[in-house]
Amino acid sequence: MKTYEKILAESLKLFAEKGYDAVSVAEIAEAVGIKAPSLYKHFKSKRDIFESIIKKMESADAETVEENGMPESNEKCAEAVLTEEQILAYSKEMLSYWTTNEFACNFRKLLTLEQFKSDEARSMYSAYLSAGPVQYMAEIFRPYAATDEEAHLAATAFYAPMFLMYNLYDGGADIDELQNKLEKHIRLFFKTTFPLDKKENEKNEV
Amino acid sequence: MKTYEKILAESLKLFAEKGYDAVSVAEIAEAVGIKAPSLYKHFKSKRDIFESIIKKMESADAETVEENGMPESNEKCAEAVLTEEQILAYSKEMLSYWTTNEFACNFRKLLTLEQFKSDEARSMYSAYLSAGPVQYMAEIFRPYAATDEEAHLAATAFYAPMFLMYNLYDGGADIDELQNKLEKHIRLFFKTTFPLDKKENEKNEV
DNA sequence: ATTATCTATAGATCTATAGATAATGC
DNA sequence: ATTATCTATAGATCTATAGATAATGC
Numbered sequence: 001m002k003t004y005e006k007i008l009a010e011s012l013k014l015f016a017e018k019g020y021d022a023v024s025v026a027e028i029a030e031a032v033g034i035k036a037p038s039l040y041k042h043f044k045s046k047r048d049i050f051e052s053i054i055k056k057m058e059s060a061d062a063e064t065v066e067e068n069g070m071p072e073s074n075e076k077c078a079e080a081v082l083t084e085e086q087i088l089a090y091s092k093e094m095l096s097y098w099t100t101n102e103f104a105c106n107f108r109k110l111l112t113l114e115q116f117k118s119d120e121a122r123s124m125y126s127a128y129l130s131a132g133p134v135q136y137m138a139e140i141f142r143p144y145a146a147t148d149e150e151a152h153l154a155a156t157a158f159y160a161p162m163f164l165m166y167n168l169y170d171g172g173a174d175i176d177e178l179q180n181k182l183e184k185h186i187r188l189f190f191k192t193t194f195p196l197d198k199k200e201n202e203k204n205e206v
Numbered sequence: 207m208k209t210y211e212k213i214l215a216e217s218l219k220l221f222a223e224k225g226y227d228a229v230s231v232a233e234i235a236e237a238v239g240i241k242a243p244s245l246y247k248h249f250k251s252k253r254d255i256f257e258s259i260i261k262k263m264e265s266a267d268a269e270t271v272e273e274n275g276m277p278e279s280n281e282k283c284a285e286a287v288l289t290e291e292q293i294l295a296y297s298k299e300m301l302s303y304w305t306t307n308e309f310a311c312n313f314r315k316l317l318t319l320e321q322f323k324s325d326e327a328r329s330m331y332s333a334y335l336s337a338g339p340v341q342y343m344a345e346i347f348r349p350y351a352a353t354d355e356e357a358h359l360a361a362t363a364f365y366a367p368m369f370l371m372y373n374l375y376d377g378g379a380d381i382d383e384l385q386n387k388l389e390k391h392i393r394l395f396f397k398t399t400f401p402l403d404k405k406e407n408e409k410n411e412v
Numbered sequence: 413a414t415t416a417t418c419t420a421t422a423g424a425t426c427t428a429t430a431g432a433t434a435a436t437g438c
Numbered sequence: 439a440t441t442a443t444c445t446a447t448a449g450a451t452c453t454a455t456a457g458a459t460a461a462t463g464c
Contacts, residue, residue, distance in 0.1 A: 003416080003417095016322065017322045017323065018227070018322070018323055019225045019227060019228070019319065019323075020228075021224070021225060021227045021228035022225070022226075022227035022228070022323070024451080024452060024453085025452075025453065025454085026451090026452075026453095034416090034417070034418090035417075035418060035419085036452095036453085036454090037417085037418075037419085037420095037454075037455080037456095038416065038417050038418075039454095040453095040454065040455080041415075041416055041417075042416090044454095045453080045454080046452095046453070046454090109322055112318065112319075112321075112322075113225065113318075113319055113322070115318075115376070116222065116223045116224070116315055116318075116319070116376070117223065117224055117225075117228075122376075122377060125377075126377045130370060130373045130374060130377060131374060131377055131379075134370070149390075152387075153387065153390055153391060153394065156367050156370065156387065156391060157363065157367060157391060157394070157395070159370070160366035160367040160369065160370040161362050161363060161366040163366065163369065163370050163373075164336060164340070164362065164365070164366040164369050164370070167336045167369075168336060168337060170321070170322070170328075171328060171331075171332045171336060171337055173337075181358075181359065181362065184355075184359055185359060185362060185363060188359065188363070188399065189363070189399075192398045192399045193394065193395075193398045193399055209442080209443095230425080230426060230427085231426075231427065231428085232425090232426075232427095240442090240443070240444090241443075241444060241445085242426095242427085242428090243428075243429080243430095243443085243444075243445085243446095244442065244443050244444075245428095246427095246428065246429080247441075247442055247443075248442090251427080251428080252426095252427070252428090
């Protein structure tokens with residue numbers, strides 16, 4: 001169904017810019033090219049549109065994990081041994097995904113705007129964009145760290161610049177410059193703060 | 207005028223949680239303990255309340271800069287020579303300010319929710335919370351760095367975790383743990399990534 | 413025959429004003 | 439005397455439904 005998808009895309013775009021409450025169903029309809037009452041043939045309410053966007057993102061996320069062959073749970077991270085180059089490539093992909101992928105970018109903005117309204121939005125924001133990725137990186141770094149705390153500290157130092165870059169992108173920063181900066185950050189991080197290779201050797205010596 | 211201040215505080219609290227559009231003037235009035243029409247004796251419109259909050263923050267910010275004796279413009283940063291300990295103390299103060307200071311915390315959330323709606327909100331968000339602080343730190347680090355780019359990269363690595371921590375706080379993280387983590391981050395940063403003292407010596411040798 | 417759209421509109425809610433009444437300051 | 443509040447309400451807007459009409463699929 002073509003209209004159904006267009007309603008999801010256009011309303012997400014509007015929600016991402018103005019927030020759910022500030023967007024009227026008439027506005028959504030106009031963006032789609034129909035009249036407001038026609039929306040109700042596809043969705044039973046305005047809230048239903050919102051929730052369908054959430055569901056779409058959740059299934060899209062599950063697909064992405066499957067396609068990329070990334071460890072899908074935090075527990076599996078410990079098992080997966082990744083090289084610095086693999087982590088770099090994965091990180092650049094994440095930056096690209098949350099900025100230049102239109103659906104992901106708008107969904108991220110939507111969560112940003114809804115995060116203080118409901119526990120559900122807050123926990124999704126957390127899982128996708130803040131505490132979640134930090135935890136994810138901490139699990140990856142854990143085998144190379146002396147303590148949980150050290151792994152978590154390294155994960156924060158590693159991930160926080162990416163988190164900041166999402167916002168710099170929204171503020172108009174050029175994506176190529178951000179990608180360039182992210183690569184430099186990660187190389188510096190592995191050189192000075194947390195050298196996986198060196199730590200791997202230390203681990204073997206013990 | 208007591209009611210005036212209460213209207214500002216209560217409406218900021220509501221705007222910070224739900225966003226400007228999702229809050230009705232009746233809701234603000236109820237939080238204040240009056241009826242909606244009474245608001246209009248203090249403010250000429252709902253928008254006027256919003257703009258008065260912005261103005262209050264701008265003057266509060268000017269005061270803070272004056273009180274703390276911080277370099278008030280980016281240009282002055284280069285002149286101000288700061289020690290690692292001074293930077294640590296200032297950073298902890300900033301984290302405390304944007305989380306536990308109720309007005310600043312709510313104002314930050316408000317900007318977070320309004321950032322995609324107007325250029326004005328976006329540029330304030332940028333100046334107070336993302337690109338601004340990075341630029342500020344880059345100016346401080348500049349004398350110790352070989353290039354502008356190196357200073358900027360260091361500033362990003364330094365500041366991004368703070369930026370992330372504001373959000374972790376919103377997600378329910380304990381402020382004392384965050385402060386502890388910030389201190390560890392900064393000490394690690396100065397130890398491994400960008401040691402000011404060592405760089406100071408290098409500078410003198412050249 | 414079914415599905416998608418439209419016009420018209422009900423009913424709720426929202427911002428803001430008018431005018432009356434109560435509280436406060438000289 | 440002035441300022442702050444109240445009730446009542448105008449006028450706009452918003453979500454959603456009812457019922458008619460056009461488009462699509464067997």
